[in-house]
Amino acid sequence: MGQAPKTVKDYIRTIVDFPHEGIMFRDVTTLFADPRGFRMCVDQLLHPYTGQRIDKVVGLEARGFILGGAVAHQLGTGFVPIRKKGKLPHTTISQEYQLEYGEAIVEIHDDAIEPGETILLVDDLLATGGTAEAGIKLIERLGGQIVGCAFVVDLPELGGRDRLQGLGFDIHALCAFDGL
Template identity: 80%
Template structure:
C-alpha cells in the first residue's frame, strides 16, 4: 500500500533559486496536481468551517491562485492585494520592509465594506512583511479578519510570530526549515 501523501509531499524544492544559498519552495507542483491542490484548499479552509467569511483576500501573486479557489469553494468574493501600480481606480496603499528596501501593496478602496469578515491567504509565510501589509490594508478598510492561512511557514524567519503578535490567528499546512 502506498503511503498517503501530505501537502508537503507535493511541494518541490529548487536549490539556489533565485540566488545562491536559497532553497526555493515551489508550490506550482502542488497546484498542478488535482488531488494535491484540492487537499491544499480543503486543509486551508478546515479551521474556519462554520465561520462566516464574506471575502477571501489573496496576497500577490500565488495568493491569487489560492484565494480564487478558496473563494469559489466558499461561494464568496475574492479581493486581490496587488503590488503598487497594478490596480486601476481608487486604491489605498501600505508600505512594508523587505530585506533590502521597501515595497508597497494596494487594494481598491471599496473592495471591503466595514464589518465584512475576511480570510487572508498566501502560499508562503517568511518574514511576514507582505501579510502584515495586507492586514494593515484590511484593518484600514474596517474588515474583521478571521484568520491568515498559508501553505508553508519558514519558522526561522519569524513571520508567524510577527503576525500572531498582531492578534491574528495563523494557520499553516507545513513548515520547512531554513530560508
C-alpha cells in the same frame, strides 16, 4: 505494504540556490499542477474556517490569487486581490512594507471591503510576515475584520508566524520547512 498517503508537503518541490545562492525555494507550482494535491491544499486551507462567517477572501499577489480564488469559490464568497503598486485600475489605498533590501508597496481597491466584513487572508508562503502584515493593515484600514491568515508553507525560522501571532492573528499553515 502500501505507501503512506501523500501530504501537501509531498507535492512541493524545493529548488536549491534560487533566486540566490543559499536559498531553498519552496515551489508550490508542482502542488497547483496536481489535481489531487491542489484539491487537498484548498480543502485543508479552508477547513479551520468552515462554519465561520467569512464575507471575503483576500489573496496576496501572486500565488495568493490562485489559492484565494479557489478558497473563496469553495466558501461561496467573494475574492479580493492585494496587488503590487500600480496594478489595480480603480482608486486604491497603499501600504509600504520592508523587504530584505529596501521597501515595497501593496495596494487594494478602496471599495473592495465594507466596514465590518469578515476576512480570511490567504497566501502561499509565510516567511518574515512583512507582506501579510501590509495586507492586514490595508484590510483593517477599510474596516475589515480578519478571522484568520492561511498559508500553505510556513518558514518558521524567518519569524513570520511569531510576528503575526504577536499582532493577535490566528495563523493556519499546512506545512513547514526548516531553513531559508
